Amino acid sequence: DTGVSQDPRHKITKRGQNVTFRCDPISEHNRLYWYRQTLGQGPEFLTYFQNEAQLEKSRLLSDRFSAERPKGSFSTLEIQRTEQGDSAMYLCASSHDRVESVSPLHFGNGTRLTVT
């Protein structure tokens, strides 16, 4: 298994356009997380899936953001009507179900979004 895969690696878009990112988690992981990281900051939690169910969304996630995980495998994150403030690195991570202790997250390399 090659780890968490994200596509594309980079995306440049004009303000007002829609963009969609894809994340393929580690195959046996049923938890999937999206984070956003801006320059000089730590990653901030956006949303979380257990299998296909979206269980938690951050207040950071405005109505322009939507995430799906239709079959409990890959996930997509869509941003509608992009704004310059959306420019960031979008990180995907996956993990096992929690058993006896917290299962660490495995991160992808991220998708860097630049909104011009």
Next chain:
Amino acid sequence: AQSVTQLDSHVSVSEGTPVLLRCNYSSSYSPSLFWYVQHPNKGLQLLLKYTSAATLVKGINGFEAEFKKSETSFHLTKPSAHMSDAAEYFCVVSGPTDKLIFGTGTRLQVFP
């Protein structure tokens, strides 16, 4: 609510000297704590984790961290820095649903 505070935004050391990256946490229950490292243009990598077993946790690449409940600290140390250790380091606490809450990061520079 859970949170972490990384006390230094930048740390500079000479190769071969000890590394200390400081982290304090706040948690309303017994926390799970992690250190992640991020090299330029690479993904976040788990260095080590604490989950209420031994308070001294050993990680990869010679790093270790000690959980001190009385001080609410989880500092990261390494006896001897290597040039390849230069990176951004994040102290992380696990919140409800196991989502990770990151600190703002400490950039480690290693000089020859």
